[in-house]
């Protein structure tokens with residue numbers, strides 16, 4: 225506990241110094257001499273702001289994760305109304321989204337679920353620049369064929385395979401990536417980190433891990449990505465293409481940096497220590513020679529959950545040394561566990577999760593029995609005082625999965641004022657999730673091995 229408190233205080237200090245932990249040569253020197261050969265001191269140092277520490281600081285049942293603190297500590301930018309309007313302008317320009325058969329996920333941005341970013345505004349600028357050029361026929365001729373004038377966007381996301389079926393929390397980045405792929409009409413690369421899963425779980429054998437990855441690829445394809453603009457790759461398969469660039473990255477990253485970002489210690493295997501460099505690699509289009517046209521100046525955008533930020537902070541920090549484009553990122557909050565807002569829904573934890581394989585009956589039981597309620601103890605009290613929406617899991621889940629703004633505002637109003645009771649909100653959540661999961665299962669059941677082969681094939685997607 226004390227250790228956590230120390231780290232917490234130090235986080236503030238790091239924050240004040242604007243995350244200078246591997247920029248400043250002075251602090252770097254202090255770091256290496258002070259922590260020489262001393263594991264404990266390295267993990268307790270002012271440089272230790274890895275994500276697990278921030279998460280474990282919120283240990284009271286009802287307290288939420290402090291996302292503002294994460295923004296400050298990591299030095300990200302909050303997504304504000306100005307940025308949301310800028311993005312909305314893109315929607316009016318994007319022809320693809322209006323013809324898309326999939327529902328819009330704009331609410332994930334509008335409701336603050338995607339809450340912070342790095343350079344997302346620059347990605348929008350690139351889109352707008354290209355789009356204005358295309359809509360103006362006279363300008364088309366003036367577009368330079370030089371690489372530096374031919375900026376384009378690609379998306380990058382990934383998944384560490386697990387043998388369990390996807391839970392609701394896993395769906396958020398895939399739904400949002402699919403949405404942004406439609407909006408920007410751009411390529412998407414998806415990394416399956418079978419290598420990392422094998423290295424970090426001592427009970428997994430390599431062949432099993434590869435098989436799990438394969439099943440997970442089917443789960444991912446079912447989100448409906450554009451098959452001509454999406455490339456999925458397993459690290460183990462695609463390593464030949466990644467390796468050259470990966471080596472250049474490895475040479476630029478030292479052990480102290482990895483320890484302070486990911487909290488490894490001297491007992492961790494050496495594969496785990498070098499792995500982060502492999503998650504950095506796809507941020508640079510140069511590792512996709514046969515997939516992305518190398519005469520284009522591709523700019524990477526990574527939509528994912530905020531716990532992935534250490535990888536991309538690292539990537540952005542070394543990009544200039546490699547003379548490559550810094551990736552942009554857009555980060556989501558975690559879908560909380562059914563049992564309370566202080567936990568994310570993890571695949572390994574014991575908490576009750578809603579799985580994408582659940583039947584209506586199971587969803588009903590789980591929601592009714594476990595969904596933490598912000599409503600009052602009795603109906604009378606609820607009518608009188610209303611619910612606390614900040615901690616009400618059913619309402620929070622509806623924010624994620626109900627894309628009907630009007631209906632959500634109505635629930636917000638009625639439930640907080642006591643016009644609605646907890647049971648009614650739970651019923652609405654059950655209906656919403658049942659619809660979502662049934663649709664997903666229909667698509668998942670149709671994914672064939674041929675379709676997997678198509679997505680895995682090394683081919684041009686942009």
Ligand code: TRP
Nearest residue numbers: 381382383384415417503528532
């Ligand atoms: N580390 C992620 C996980 O364990 C997987 C991943 C690889 C990823 N590359 C990524 C996630 C890029 C988001 C963006 O699930």
